[in-house]
Amino acid sequence: xxxxxxxxxxxxxxxxxxxxxxxxxxxxxxxxxxxxxxxxxxxxxxxxxxxxxxxxxxxxxxxxxxxxxxxxxxxxxxxxxxxxxxxxxxxxxxxxxxxxxxxxxxxxxxxxxxxxxxxxxxxxxxxxxxxxxxxxxxxxxxxxxxxxxxxxxxxxxxxxxxxxxxxxxxxxxxxxxxxxxxxxxxxxxxxxxxxxxxxxxxxxxxxxxxxxxxxxxxxxxxxxxxxxxxxxxxxxxxxxxxxxxxxxxxxxxxxxxxxxxxxxxxxxxxxxxxxxxxxxxxxxxxxxxxxxxxxxxxxxxxxxxxxxxxxxxxxxxxxxxxxxxxxxxxxxxxxxxxxxxx
Amino acid sequence: xxxxxxxxxxxxxxxxxxxxxxxxxxxxxxxxxxxxxxxxxxxxxxxxxxxxxxxxxxxxxxxxxxxxxxxxxxxxxxxxxxxxxxxxxxxxxxxxxxxxxxxxxxxxxxxxxxxxxxxxxxxxxxxxxxxxxxxxxxxxxxxxxxxxxxxxxxxxxxxxxxxxxxxxxxxxxxxxxxxxxxxxxxxxxxxxxxxxxxxxxxxxxxxxxxxxxxxxxxxxxxxxxxxxxxxxxxxxxxxxxxxxxxxxxxxxxxxxxxxxxxxxxxxxxxxxxxxxxxxxxxxxxxxxxxxxxxxxxxxxxxxxxxxxxxxxxxxxxxxxxxxxxxxxxxxxxxxxxxxxxx
DNA sequence: CTGTTAGCGCATTCAC
DNA sequence: GTGAATGCGCTAACAG
Numbered sequence: 001x002x003x004x005x006x007x008x009x010x011x012x013x014x015x016x017x018x019x020x021x022x023x024x025x026x027x028x029x030x031x032x033x034x035x036x037x038x039x040x041x042x043x044x045x046x047x048x049x050x051x052x053x054x055x056x057x058x059x060x061x062x063x064x065x066x067x068x069x070x071x072x073x074x075x076x077x078x079x080x081x082x083x084x085x086x087x088x089x090x091x092x093x094x095x096x097x098x099x100x101x102x103x104x105x106x107x108x109x110x111x112x113x114x115x116x117x118x119x120x121x122x123x124x125x126x127x128x129x130x131x132x133x134x135x136x137x138x139x140x141x142x143x144x145x146x147x148x149x150x151x152x153x154x155x156x157x158x159x160x161x162x163x164x165x166x167x168x169x170x171x172x173x174x175x176x177x178x179x180x181x182x183x184x185x186x187x188x189x190x191x192x193x194x195x196x197x198x199x200x201x202x203x204x205x206x207x208x209x210x211x212x213x214x215x216x217x218x219x220x221x222x223x224x225x226x227x228x229x230x231x232x233x234x235x236x237x238x239x240x241x242x243x244x245x246x247x248x249x250x251x252x253x254x255x256x257x258x259x260x261x262x263x264x265x266x267x268x269x270x271x272x273x274x275x276x277x278x279x280x281x282x283x284x285x286x287x288x289x290x291x292x293x294x295x296x297x298x299x300x301x302x303x304x305x306x307x308x309x310x311x312x313x314x315x316x317x318x319x320x321x322x323x324x325x326x327x328x329x330x331x332x333x334x335x336x337x338x339x340x341x342x
Numbered sequence: 343x344x345x346x347x348x349x350x351x352x353x354x355x356x357x358x359x360x361x362x363x364x365x366x367x368x369x370x371x372x373x374x375x376x377x378x379x380x381x382x383x384x385x386x387x388x389x390x391x392x393x394x395x396x397x398x399x400x401x402x403x404x405x406x407x408x409x410x411x412x413x414x415x416x417x418x419x420x421x422x423x424x425x426x427x428x429x430x431x432x433x434x435x436x437x438x439x440x441x442x443x444x445x446x447x448x449x450x451x452x453x454x455x456x457x458x459x460x461x462x463x464x465x466x467x468x469x470x471x472x473x474x475x476x477x478x479x480x481x482x483x484x485x486x487x488x489x490x491x492x493x494x495x496x497x498x499x500x501x502x503x504x505x506x507x508x509x510x511x512x513x514x515x516x517x518x519x520x521x522x523x524x525x526x527x528x529x530x531x532x533x534x535x536x537x538x539x540x541x542x543x544x545x546x547x548x549x550x551x552x553x554x555x556x557x558x559x560x561x562x563x564x565x566x567x568x569x570x571x572x573x574x575x576x577x578x579x580x581x582x583x584x585x586x587x588x589x590x591x592x593x594x595x596x597x598x599x600x601x602x603x604x605x606x607x608x609x610x611x612x613x614x615x616x617x618x619x620x621x622x623x624x625x626x627x628x629x630x631x632x633x634x635x636x637x638x639x640x641x642x643x644x645x646x647x648x649x650x651x652x653x654x655x656x657x658x659x660x661x662x663x664x665x666x667x668x669x670x671x672x673x674x675x676x677x678x679x680x681x682x683x684x
Numbered sequence: 685c686t687g688t689t690a691g692c693g694c695a696t697t698c699a700c
Numbered sequence: 701g702t703g704a705a706t707g708c709g710c711t712a713a714c715a716g
Binding site (some may be wrong): 009010011021022025026029053054055056057058059060061062 | 708709710711712
């Protein structure tokens with residue numbers, strides 16, 4: 001006997017009841033146009049047959065999916081998982097499903113993911129771009145298909161798309177100024193790719209702070225990497241091997257900062273007395289692991305909330321604004337006790 | 343002018359080329375039946391119009407989606423995000439998309455998610471059930487629809503479905519024995535709901551170890567909770583307020599263990615000298631935060647890999663085995679230096 | 685209230 | 701090789 005588990009359709013239940021499938025469809029959608037009695041009978045039969053609506057067909061017909069796609073670099077990063085938390089919360093309330101995808105910071109994967117999501121006709125897209133995303137073509141073409149898109153955190157300047165971001169320039173400035181005021185003269189900056197907007201802005205903030213206090217800029221102090229823990233470790237290692245003086249470090253995230261800290265400890269350089277560190281983060285664990293790292297805080301949850309709100313607005317208005325709206329959140333520096341210097 | 347951004351279909355490109363849409367369809371699927379020349383023309387026009395295949399329609403027609411659904415309690419937990427990593431890796435290689443969903447340990451959400459996934463006609467399901475999942479009906483009904491399902495880590499006994507799990511009984515036994523050998527007599531056990539298979543097994547392991555060493559079982563030492571950090575904190579607080587003697591703790595995860603540890607430190611009870619702790623985990627950060635917690639290690643990545651392999655096998659064989667296969671991984675205890683006693 | 689008809693976009697069988 | 705015809709499962713417009 002063949003394992004013929006064909007899923008029942010509305011026609012199956014219509015046939016069993018000797019009525020028309022359109023009535024079944026209406027009943028299943030709880031249309032007021034169908035008599036309560038028949039509704040009951042239909043629902044019962046549906047239950048009996050183990051009917052489950054085929055959303056592919058339904059969505060195809062209705063031309064909406066009630067689904068929004070979310071693309072982030074990695075779900076394991078606390079910032080992103082809390083952003084997703086915020087997104088899902090209001091999305092579900094608004095009756096939307098959420099598809100979560102991670103690019104792993106690979107442009108290639110990001111392209112495929114976005115393509116797939118659009119092919120699956122999501123109603124909207126929320127994206128925090130990968131570190132490799134310097135070419136925006138895969139996003140720009142979306143405008144032709146009219147899919148609303150909102151960036152959050154890692155964004156890029158494409159007219160017509162909105163963004164929810166923090167004030168990266170100010171964050172970079174504050175971080176650097178904080179270090180300067182602590183007495184640092186030789187401040188290293190761990191950055192992501194400088195072609196990516198947020199890293200560029202933070203870098204500009206860094207430069208501005210140096211310049212304000214009349215500290216000369218040394219390009220050897222700028223290290224661009226993927227900001228993983230091992231990157232921080234290796235970067236600081238290289239710098240020290242070069243014999244460069246370092247007394248302050250501004251890292252564009254906490255992972256790289258932790259990596260650097262680890263190396264310094266191994267080398268018996270007792271941070272934070274010797275090297276003061278500031279990193280971008282709202283990762284609670286990293287604060288516990290390295291309480292000596294002062295952080296520029298970003299709330300993923302809040303950004304997620306704002307981003308989904310904006311997106312839902314765009315979806316319901318069917319409006320892709322000409323310019324796109326940008327919401328900039330204040331970044332705030334949270335100082336740890338232990339990073340006080342002499 | 344109305345914002346009429348109608349997505350082009352194969353008919354649009356067929357019309358533009360004065361050929362039939364079926365040819366276009368074939369070309370787009372790279373069928374060998376269509377001449378190379380026409381293929382080129384079609385592809386060019388598709389590009390020009392910004393055509394993107396409607397996967398809803400395509401999948402509906404083909405009755406497969408090349409998508410598998412993954413349901414986990416929370417993506418932010420390292421165990422699950424590394425499992426997802428493993429799953430995605432082989433899934434993508436095999437040409438499958440992955441939809442990630444989190445139940446947040448709520449049965450209600452889990453039900454809706456599973457329903458939605460099945461309605462969207464995923465080709466298979468990978469699930470780690472919520473802590474509230476005591477009633478399996480939403481999973482049992484899936485058998486009628488023939489959707490292959492594989493459990494990993496948090497599973498339940500449903501004939502016909504396979505599981506990838508660790509040896510929870512042994513884990514519970516080893517943890518408890520470890521504590522006993524360290525000299526503990528009064529061992530508390532933080533558990534999840536005992537109706538959930540894995541917690542039950544760990545508890546049984548706990549009991550078996552006590553019994554082996556002739557230590558009497560005290561039900562006051564069993565605390566069932568959701569195992570969040572605050573749960574651990576509150577549980578140990580209550581126990582100590584009751585005036586109960588405690589010198590060992592076996593927690594079913596690291597979060598609750600950390601919560602307990604926090605409370606103990608606050609109370610100036612110097613763990614690990616006073617209370618030895620074992621928790622289930624493979625969360626690297628928790629080991630850094632609380633190196634005094636010895637752990638029973640679980641590799642999410644490995645379990646994810648095994649689970650997806652099993653699932654893909656089921657999908658390609660179109661076989662829902664009568665009994666279901668169970669892969670049991672060895673659990674291993676990883677001792678931390680600092681948890682040595684007297 | 686219910687049935688009839690049509691079609692969402694695509695893939696596939698059958699002709700030619 | 702290509703075109704014509706059919707239907708995946710569902711919803712919506714239109715009758716009655």
